[in-house]
Amino acid sequence: MIQRRHLLSALPAALAAPALLRPSAARAQEVTLRLHHFLPPVANVPRYFLTPWARKVEADSNNRIRVQIFPSMQLGGAPAQLYDQARDGVADLVWTLPGYTPNRFPRLEAFELPFIANAKAAVNARAAQEFAETHLAEELREVHPICVWAHDGGLIHANRAVATMEDLRGLKLRFPTRLAGEALRALGAAPIGMPVPQVPEALSQRVLDGAVVPWEVVPSIKLQELVRFHTAIPGNPTLYSATNILAMNRAKYESLPADLRRVIDANSGISAAAAAAAPYDDQAKVVEEMVRRRGNQISAISEQEKARWIETTKPVIAAWQSSMQERGIDGAALLAAAQALIAKNATAAG
Structure with a gap:
C-alpha cells in the first residue's frame, strides 16, 4: 500500500516532466541566421528587400528564427567571397552577384549577355528564378538557393555625355559582370571590373x-555627386543586367526542423524573386527624379544608335556560345530558354 501511494504520488511529476521539457525543447529549436552582404543598410535592396524578407521569416516562424543582418561586409572578406562564405558556413545567408566570380556560373551568364534582358526587374527576376529552378541545380549545388534574380536595365553614368559609340571610346567604365565588360569593350570603352562599393x-x-x-x-554610392551624365538605353532588350542570388548554407538549411524549413521554403522561389525585383523598378523612378532635380543631365541613345550597339556586341554572344560548347554546355539552348522566359514574363507583366 505504501508502494502504491508512492507510485501514485510520483505520477503527477512524471506526467509533468514532458511539459517541463517543452520550453527547453522549443529553445533548442530556435535558430539565429546571419545574413551577410556588401552594401550599407540604407541601400535600396537591403532596405526594401533583405530587411523585410528577414522580418517576414521571423514573423512566419513565430520568432523561432532570428535573422541578424550584417551589411557592408561586416563579417569580413570581400564581396567576391560572399558565395563561398555561404558555402563554408562563415555566414548562414548571403546576398551576392554571381558575376563577381567570373566563369564560375556559366549557365547563369545567359541573362548577362548584351541585349538579352528586359528593361524591367520584375520581368528579369521572375525569368531568372524560373531558369534557375530548371537549369541551375548543378551550378548552385554547393548552397541552398533562396532565390535568384536579375535587375532592371543598367545605365551608363559618366563624367561626359554618351550619345554614340564614338563617345564611349576610351571611357574607363566600371562593369559588374564579365559579359557586361566584354560588351563595353566591343563598343569601344575601356572596361574595369570591380564590386560596386569600390566605385x-x-x-x-x-x-x-x-x-x-x-x-x-x-x-548608395553617391554616384550622382561624382558624375553628371546618365545615359539610358531605350526600350527592350536593354544593354545588360546582372544576376543576383540570396543563398543559404546548405548544411544550415538541412539542420533546421521540418517546420522551420517550411518557413524558409515559403519565403523562397518566385515570391522572393519578385520581392527582390521591386526595389529596382520602384526606386528607379524615385532616384531618376532626384538626379534630375540635382541638375544632372539624363538622356538616352537613339533607337538607330541602339541598333548599332546590338550589331556590334553580337560577337560577344557568339564567343560565349563557343566557350560554353568547349565546356560541354549547350549555350544556344540556354540562351533560347532565357529569352523565352523573359518574353513570357514580359507578356505576363503587360
Whole structure:
C-alpha cells in the first residue's frame, strides 16, 4: 500500500516532466541566421528587400528564427567571397552577384549577355528564378538557393555625355559582370571590373570615368555627386543586367526542423524573386527624379544608335556560345530558354 501511494504520488511529476521539457525543447529549436552582404543598410535592396524578407521569416516562424543582418561586409572578406562564405558556413545567408566570380556560373551568364534582358526587374527576376529552378541545380549545388534574380536595365553614368559609340571610346567604365565588360569593350570603352562599393574611391582617384549600374544603386554610392551624365538605353532588350542570388548554407538549411524549413521554403522561389525585383523598378523612378532635380543631365541613345550597339556586341554572344560548347554546355539552348522566359514574363507583366 505504501508502494502504491508512492507510485501514485510520483505520477503527477512524471506526467509533468514532458511539459517541463517543452520550453527547453522549443529553445533548442530556435535558430539565429546571419545574413551577410556588401552594401550599407540604407541601400535600396537591403532596405526594401533583405530587411523585410528577414522580418517576414521571423514573423512566419513565430520568432523561432532570428535573422541578424550584417551589411557592408561586416563579417569580413570581400564581396567576391560572399558565395563561398555561404558555402563554408562563415555566414548562414548571403546576398551576392554571381558575376563577381567570373566563369564560375556559366549557365547563369545567359541573362548577362548584351541585349538579352528586359528593361524591367520584375520581368528579369521572375525569368531568372524560373531558369534557375530548371537549369541551375548543378551550378548552385554547393548552397541552398533562396532565390535568384536579375535587375532592371543598367545605365551608363559618366563624367561626359554618351550619345554614340564614338563617345564611349576610351571611357574607363566600371562593369559588374564579365559579359557586361566584354560588351563595353566591343563598343569601344575601356572596361574595369570591380564590386560596386569600390566605385566611389575609384572615381575620386580618376581610376574610373564612370560606371554602369541600375538607378537604384546610385544613391548608395553617391554616384550622382561624382558624375553628371546618365545615359539610358531605350526600350527592350536593354544593354545588360546582372544576376543576383540570396543563398543559404546548405548544411544550415538541412539542420533546421521540418517546420522551420517550411518557413524558409515559403519565403523562397518566385515570391522572393519578385520581392527582390521591386526595389529596382520602384526606386528607379524615385532616384531618376532626384538626379534630375540635382541638375544632372539624363538622356538616352537613339533607337538607330541602339541598333548599332546590338550589331556590334553580337560577337560577344557568339564567343560565349563557343566557350560554353568547349565546356560541354549547350549555350544556344540556354540562351533560347532565357529569352523565352523573359518574353513570357514580359507578356505576363503587360
